[in-house]
Amino acid sequence: MSEAQEFKYIGQRTVRPDGFDKVTGRAAYGADLTLPGMxxxxxxxxxxxxxxxxxIDISKAEAHPDVMAVATFKDFVTLQSxxxxAGEGSAxxxxxxxxxxxxxxxLYHGHAIAAIAARTEQAAKDALSLIEVKYELLKPVMDVEDAMKEDAVVLHDDMFTAGYEExxxxxxxxxxxxxxxxxDVDAGFADADVIVxxxxxxxxxHQGYIEPHACTVTYDEDGQSMIWCCTQGHFDVRTSTAKVLGMELSKLKVVASEIGGGFGGKTVIYQEPVALILSKKSGRPVKMVMDRDEVFIATGPTSAAKLKAKVGIKKDGTITAMQGWMAYEAGAFKGSPMMPGVMTMFTPYDCPNVLVEGFDVVVNKSKVAAYRAPGAPQAEYAAEMVINELAEKLGMDPIDLRLKNAAKEGTQTIYGPKLKKVGLVECLEAAKNSPHYQSALPxxxxxxxxxGFWxxxxxxxxVTVNMNTDGTGTIVEGSPDIGGSRASMQMMAAEVLQIEPKHLKPIIADTENLPYSQGTGGSxxxxxxxxxxxxxxxxxxxQVKERAAAVWNVTAEQVDYADGVVRNTAGEDSMTxxxxxxxxxxxxGQISGxxxxxxxxxxxxxxxxxxDVAVDQETGKVDVTRxxxxxxxGKxxxxxxxxGQLQGGAVQGIGWALNEEYIFNEDGVMENxxxxxxxxxxxxxxxxxxTIIVEVPNAFHPYxxxxxxxSGIIPPLGAVGYAVGNAIDRKVEELPCSPPRVLALIQNG
Amino acid sequence: MAKTHVTTSINGEPQEFLCEPGDTLLDVLRNDLNMTGTKEGCGSGDCGACSVTLNGRLVCSCLVLGVEVEGAEVGTIEGVSSGDGLHVIQEKFLEHAALQCGICTPGIIVSTKALLEENPNPTEEEARYYLAGNLCRCTGYDKIIRAVMDSAETLRGGA
Known part of the structure; x- marks a missing residue:
């Protein structure tokens, strides 16, 4: 793409095509589908x-007149590892x-054991008490420190650490x-004047989406099945569900409903295969909607982490070595986002000597799911806090220190490739010139x-673009729209077709109407x-040019297309x-691409x-003031x-930095x-x-x-964390900076 | 248990339904009357996605029993726009890009309408506190507050 493109529609603030349904309550989300006999x-x-x-004794439940089906693990096909x-990674x-x-x-408080289908939601809930489960209690392992001890209780006796030679x-x-x-980090630290x-x-x-997980499913006598659910990736729901139920993909249609937030958390399956089992057993459509407490205890969250960061720097501000260590909780099954944590931790910096070690650790909490830049906020928080402390120690402006070491085109990353053209320097300069940074701190x-880097x-x-006989069109795509992406698709198609965006209707097709499309994730x-x-x-x-060329008996090369009109350059003809x-x-025949x-x-x-933050010295409550x-x-x-993405990411990060945390009692039961x-x-x-949008174009995208x-959820942890420390003259290490924790810092130093 | 017969008015239209004693107004709206514009985010009155008005007062419909609306006037998101177009608040939410996923939007629009009927000229702080019972996880509230303030100004100037 060229550096400075002129756009006709790109860059405008159009009204999103799905907006009318969303402000009137007409839009149908995960829990909004009801089927006959459901x-x-x-x-x-x-x-x-x-x-x-x-x-597990389900006999009393099965005998109850309201109960129409019961499902347990035995109903899955025999599965091999x-x-x-699945979602934003593999599982x-x-x-x-x-x-x-x-x-x-x-393996965690909230782990699903069985499910019941009944005539009403309340009847299903009531019947759960009829299932008798006998347990043999084991000691819960609730954090990485305990989990990594030599004599720790082991969650999976067939799990041996990968990543060692033997x-x-x-x-x-x-x-x-x-x-x-x-x-060579040792040589780098030896060269440093200051090390922190x-x-x-x-x-x-937790990701904290407002819409609980929900699905409505059917299973017919021919094995033809349908899942309607709120998901970021309905093709991946099909793959995962078909796999655990031993189905052919052609027998399972997944329809993505409108989705009420996901942030990475709606990329995996929970209820979908269970609902299909219940539907198969009962011969009826089945709806399952999680209660809010189920969402907290059994879905999401993101990894709690323990991290170490060590950075060496010369007096002139040149970083000489960076070293990191991190242990991420995966929850009950392996697969935390530790790897992207390792990869992103120091990537904003151009430093030749870097060493990062990471551990993926299982604990007795629900299995983590992706959460907006999975793994990066934790790792980069540790790095950014240390960079800020070094700037303070050197008496250097934190933006100047970053500018001196900023990653740019050609910077070697720890994970292999050199960076292509990126906009960190431009972002730092924009920050330095911003009204906020130029203002005195109250x-x-x-x-x-x-x-932050992602x-x-x-x-x-x-994608298929189908043209109608009146010159309007439908954009058929397979990426569930969480935050307004249909508006972007409409504008990009309009830019190519040179007609107003409102004449193009974008829709999210189900899994039978398009080939596979990856889910909405990873930006x-x-x-x-x-x-x-x-x-x-x-x-x-x-095609439009070819058709016009055929009508005018010229070649397609002799036809121009602009502003929604084809013109014969070899004559006077034109057509809209x-x-x-x-x-x-x-x-x-009809036209489509x-x-x-x-x-x-x-x-x-x-x-x-x-x-900027203000801290109440008596209560420890932190207010973000600016x-x-x-x-x-890019563009x-x-x-x-x-x-909206910048603001939403920032506020999720502010929540993570200031208040949000799971609180467990000594038995490993979530209390909040x-x-x-x-x-x-x-x-x-x-x-x-x-907000300030910087635009350093990505050469690999046409626009x-x-x-x-x-990326917007990464910097808040360090920015808020450091601001709090700055306000109370203490070193913040543990998040969130909730009132009790901040008060303890103020009182104990 | 026998169901209770309830006669009420929803968005100005007479309505009758049968409900269990334990059914919430939210259950009745969504499951019995198929009015799914009102959303359930928590079922405990914390998120505001199920906001409706009851005799003009803003409530969480998950905290009201179906049987309690006997003889009452209920207002839901489905009643905010008139047949011939969107309400100013709805237009301003679209214009300001004040929604992303949109699950909280019906509740926030119902709450905003209640706010502006109570206080046509709120300060930003008053708007933020009035809407503190409506959680939004996508937007960081910035554009929502802009849409609310712009709606207030337009409604003051226009009507």
Whole structure:
């Protein structure tokens, strides 16, 4: 793509095509589908964090007149351990099944054990008490420190740490150890004038989407099945569900409903295969909707982590060595986002000597799911806190220190490739010139700043653009729209077709109407699905030119297309797009374009955030008084929804930094599974979130797009954490900075 | 247990339904009357996704029993727009990109309407506190508050 493109529609703030249904309540979400004859499913969950299941007796439940079906792990097909694509990474199919319904062990408070379908939701709930489960209690292992001890109780006796040259002699809770390095950190630290080394902790936190997981399913006598559910990736729901139930993909249709938030958490299956089992057994459509406490105890969360960061620096501000260590909780089954943590921790810095070691550790909590830039916020929090402390020690401006060491085009990453063109320097400069940074910090407040890096991904997207006989069109895509992406698709297609966006209707097709498309995650949709939309639209334009050329008896090369009109450059003729589409019947049939791509070249998005806080010295309560989020979008297709991503990411990060954490009692039971006690930010907690969109185009996308969804959740942990420390003149290490923790810091020093 | 017969008015239209004593107004709206615009996010009055008005007062419909609306006037998201177009608040939410996933949007629009009927000229802080019972996880509230303030200004100037 060229550096400065002129756009006709890209960059405008259009009204999203799905907006009318969403402001009127018409939009149908996961729990909104009712089918004739439908019954309700509810799940029996473990009250214990860790126990062997001695027996499950479902006979009384089955005998109850209201109960129409009961499901347990025995209803799954016999499964072998096998890695399949699931959500934003891979998962073992056996683990997936055991997480949907426990086999011989419950591994966390809330672990599903059995499910009942009954005529009403209340009847299903009431009947759960008829299922008799006998447990043999085991000691719960609730954090990485306990889990990694030599004599720790082991969750899985067949799990041996991967990542060592020799297979360990004993099973352990450490699933994987990873080490990445470049250069010589010892030599680098020897060159340093100042070294700071600190240890940090981040809590178990939930994605906190407002819509609980929900599905309505049918299973017919021919084995033809349908799942309607709220998911970020309905093709992946099909793959996972078909696998655990031993079905052919052609027998299972998955329809993505509108989705009420996901943030990574709606990329895996929970109730879907269980509901299908209940439907098969009862011969009725089945709806399952989680209660809010089920969402907290049995879905999400993201990894709590223990981290160490050590950075050496010369007096002139040159970083000479960076070293990191991290242990991430995976929950009950292996697969924390430790690896991206290792990869992203120090990537904002151009330093030749880097060493990072990471551990993926199982504990008795629900299996973690992806959460917005999975793994990066924790690791980069540790790095950014130490960088800020070094700037303070050197008496150097934290932006200047970062500018001196900033990653840029050509910077070697620890994970292999050198960076292509990126916008960190531009973000730092924008931060430095921002009204916020230029303003004096109010008396008594604290200020913090942090950078964030996320790779972004591309991947498989399938799109068809179908033209109607009046010159309008339908964009058929397979990426569930969580935050307004249909508006972006509409604008990109409009840009190619040179007609107003409102004439193009984007829809999310089900799994039978398009080839496989990866889910919405990794900030990939506007980038990768957008590329497919552009390619499919270009095919439409090519056909339109061919049809006109045939009518005028010239070659397609002699036909120009602009502003929705084809023109014969060899004569005077012209036709509108609508006229060509109307005449398609006589020129070779209807017009459409398809593109099934595997997009490469996702451009990383860097972010820089600035945060001011006021701390109540008597209660320890922290108020964010001013906040600015700066991020490289490559090219903002719809600036309003790009700003929305920056603001939403910032506020989720603020919540994580200030209040959000799972609280467990000594038995490993979660004590705050509700929005009253797991406190996500409210409107009254926040100021306006100022935004600055930086645009350093990504050369691999026709319009320069970089994904923007995830990077914004990374900097808040360091920016807020450092601002709090700055306000109370203490070193913050453990998040969240909740009132009791801040008060203890103030009082104990 | 025998169901109770309830006669009420929803969005100005007379309505009758049968419900169990334990059914919430939210259950009745969604499952019996198929009015799924009102959403359930928590079932415990913490998230505001199920906001409706009951005799003009803003309530969480998950905290009201179906039998309690006998003889009452219930207002839901389905009644906010008139037949011939969107309400100003709905237009402003679209114009300001004040929704992302949209699950909280019906509740927030119902709450905003109640706010502006009570206080046509709220300060930003008053708007933030009035909407503190409506959780949104996507937007960080910035654009919601802008849409609310702009709606207030338009409604003051126009009507």
């Amino acid at each position: 019954i309700w499913g509810k799940t029996l969950r473990s009250p214990h964090a860790h126990a062997k299941i001695r027996s 096998e890695s399949i694509a 073992d199919v056996l683990d997936l099944a055991k997480n949907c319904l426990a086999d011989d062990k419950v 297979k360990p002699a004993r099973a352990s809770n450490i699933a994987t150890r990873v080490e990445m390095k470049m250069g 080394e600190r240890e940090f902790r981040t809590p178990t936190a 008396e008594g407040q604290g200020r913090g700043l942090a950078a 790779f972004n991904v591309g991947g498989q997207s399938s 990939r949709t506007t980038f990768a699905t957008g590329m497919a939309v552009i390619e499919a639209s270009e095919k439409v334009v090519a 797009l609508a006229e060509v589409c109307k005449g398609a019947e006589k020129t070779g 398809s593109a099934n791509i595997n997009a490469r070249g996702a451009g990383p998005s860097f972010a820089v955030h600035i945060c 906040y600015t989020a700066i991020q490289d979008a 903002a297709i719809h600036p309003g929804y790009v700003e 599974p509700g929005f009253l006690d797991y406190r996500i930010p409210l409107a009254s907690d926040l100021p306006m979130i100022e 320069g797009v970089r994904g923007v969804g995830e």
